[in-house]
Amino acid sequence: MAGRVDGKVALITGGASGIGRGCAERLAKEGAVVVITDLQDAKGDEVVRAIQSAGGRAEYLHHDVTDEAAWISVVDQIRTRHARLDVLVNNAGIGLGGSILEMTLETWRKQTAVNLDGVFLGVKHAIPLMRQGGGGSIINMSSVAGLKGAANLAGYCATKGGVRLFTKAVALECAGAQDGVRVNSVHPGIIETPIWEGIGATTTPGANAPPDLDAMSAVAVPLGVKGYPEDIANGVLWLASDESRYVTGAELVIDGGLTVR
Structure with a gap:
């Protein structure tokens, strides 16, 4: 079924690669202006060209999600x-792993700024425009x-857990205001994205390269395989649509059963 978000305007942060790119391409294919x-910037422009070549509508803006201005x-x-703004996908994020005993305050704050502050700022500034459009x-x-929880990912877990409950609180606030704004969280499992280049080596003592996601999934994921950005994008499309x-x-959990075990 095509056109599931036809005519909607969608903002996707961190849309130049990984899950963000997958979401941008999926929403554009279903009719959204992305x-x-x-x-x-170079990768962002590349995504726009790919979407436009496929007949979709997209544009790119340079954007530091930690900067309120x-x-x-x-x-x-x-x-x-x-x-108008109909859809906001707060996707931009970083993963910085390592022992909590060795994590610096600077690293903690950097991860919090992107993963949590960026989500807060997006919600704060998107809701008024969404309300204007109904x-x-x-x-x-x-x-x-x-x-x-996950060993050697304390900072990352803290930010992503924060996103989970922040989402629920804002959902209640918007529901109470009867403003037509819905707020949900998506929880990917082991997905093949560039984020593993930043956290993989630091979560396994002595490792100096990202983990083997196929081997990891075979052991940890009940379905036995890793996921791909399009798997997450399909869930995002449903939440974006009417x-x-x-x-x-x-909470939309897309993890091959990882959290069930």
Whole structure:
């Protein structure tokens, strides 16, 4: 079924690669006007060209999600160009692993700034424009690490757990305001994305390379295989569409059964 988000305007942070790119391509294919933001300008432009070559509509904006002024600018540009915002995918995130005993305060704050402050700022500045259009769908990217602990990922777990409960609180606030804005979180499991280049080697003492995701999945995931960005994008599409009109404050876990075990 095509056109599931036809005519909607969607903002996707961290959209230049990985899950963000997968979400941008999927939403564009289903009719959304996609605004991709990231710090990776060359890759962002590449995603826009790919979407446009496939007949979709997309544009790219340079964007540091930890900078409130940058958020104000991005939302203002969307208001000027499109007069509405229907979907926000707060996807931008980083993974910095390592022992809590060796983690510096600078590293802790850097991860918190991107993974948690960035989500807060996105929600704060997107909701007013969504309300002007009669509502919308906010999709905050958490993780299975926001549902269960993981050794040597304390900082990452803290931020993703924070996203989970922040999402529920804002969902209740919007529901109470009857503003038509739904807020949900998505929790990916072992997905083949560039984030493993940052956290893989630090989670296994003595390792100097990202983990073998196929081997890890064979052991840890009940379905026995890793996931791909399109697996997450399919869930994001559903939350972005009117098919999920009665869903808010929920956790969409897409992990091959990892958290069930």
